[in-house]
Amino acid sequence: MKAPPVLYWIFLTQDKIDPLKLWVPSEAYVGRVDRLDNDPYTSNLSILLKDVQWADSGKYQCKVSVNTNRDSFRRNGDKTLLMLYDNLTFNLINHSDSLLRCEVNVSQDARFVLSIFHNGYKLQPVDCAPRDTSAALHYGTLSETISLRKEGEYECQLHLNETLVTNSTFHYHLNDAADAEKNVSVTPPITDSEPSLGPFPEPWFLYVALLLVPVSTLLALLTALLIYRC
Structure with a gap:
């Protein structure tokens, strides 16, 4: 060259x-x-x-x-x-303990699809916001709202064609119908920028302490036996 x-x-x-x-x-x-x-x-x-x-x-x-x-x-x-997408927002709607909404901003592309599942079964939304196709915007907002009826795990999934792009999990525990929001835990999707949790350390001190109990008892019995023979 x-x-x-x-x-x-x-x-x-x-x-x-x-x-x-x-x-x-x-x-x-x-x-x-x-x-x-x-x-x-x-x-x-x-x-x-x-x-x-x-x-x-x-x-x-x-x-x-x-x-x-x-x-x-x-x-x-x-x-x-x-193709670009924002973080998923998956939580209860304000002033409501029975409606769960998932929302995300994505690039203007009809192949992006948002879906909500309950224990693995796809749910029919009660409200689905229309996709904004305005030429002035470079992104659109996808939104789905479902009605909470049963306890269990709810999952919001964003797909591009058949590929899962990101997801978020919502755990619903209805211990008290009057105060349901306190019984909810949301699991956000793990991204590359977020550190993953490693395995918990082994409780070696607890293992040693539990092992010392029978050893100490055995030593005490042997000592008592030797004293008795003497």
Whole structure:
């Protein structure tokens, strides 16, 4: 090669004449894009997009231009679709102990589906907010509300086609119908940014203490037997 290959990452907007460039970054991406490997001759041409915004949802494509002693050519990579979603909100509706709502913001894509299950069975919502398809917004809000009728585990799932994207669990214990909210525990989904709980340490001191009881009793009996024989 006469020179290191030239890398282009572009955001495929409707403007095909002058698409937004992520690398080398255009004004919209300055300070938000880094190369994962800065070696000019590396085969890893991946980039890291930081401070992701809803407007970043869409298709991206990589292009590489190469100049050799014999020829010059460009290779186009496959198109990559970036989809975004927010944290799930899964809890009782204010001023109600019988209605449970799940809500989430997602990229504008009809393939995102929100569902609520009870002990593994999909529930029919009593209220399902319409998907906002306004062109002015880069995201939409999915919302489902179900009626709490039985105790047990309720789970809200967000799917993209057949793939489970994220979920949240709601445990409902109706010990007192007049104050049901105090008997509820919510389990949020675990994300990469949240540390997972490790195993609890073994209670070795308790094991040793329990073992000392029979040992001490046996020593006391042996001592008493020796004293009696003497």
